[in-house]
Amino acid sequence: MSDQMQPTFVLVHGAFANSFSFAPLQAELGLAGHRSVAVDLPGHGFAATYPRAYQMPQDPEGLATAPGVIKGVTLADNAAHLIGVL
Known part of the structure; x- marks a missing residue:
C-alpha cells in the first residue's frame, strides 16, 4: 500500500489525560510503519492552566x-477543536 493510502491513526484522549499518554503507542505505531497524530482537547496538554488554588501550598478554601479549568467546554467544542486540528 502506498504512503498516501496508509491510514493515519487519530488518537484522542479521555478524561484526566492528554496527548502525551499516547507516546508509547505512537512509538510502536511508527515502528510498524503507521502514521499517527495525538490531539489535546481544549484545556488539556500544553493548553492546560491551573488556578493558584490548585498549586502548593494548597488553599482548601x-x-x-x-x-x-475546563468549565464550560462542551462536547461540541471538543469536536470542533478536533476537526480544526485535522
Missing part, C-alpha cells in the same frame, strides 16, 4: 471555590 480557595480550592473549594475555584472554577474548574
Whole structure:
C-alpha cells in the first residue's frame, strides 16, 4: 500500500489525560510503519492552566471555590477543536 493510502491513526484522549499518554503507542505505531497524530482537547496538554488554588501550598478554601479549568467546554467544542486540528 502506498504512503498516501496508509491510514493515519487519530488518537484522542479521555478524561484526566492528554496527548502525551499516547507516546508509547505512537512509538510502536511508527515502528510498524503507521502514521499517527495525538490531539489535546481544549484545556488539556500544553493548553492546560491551573488556578493558584490548585498549586502548593494548597488553599482548601480557595480550592473549594475555584472554577474548574475546563468549565464550560462542551462536547461540541471538543469536536470542533478536533476537526480544526485535522
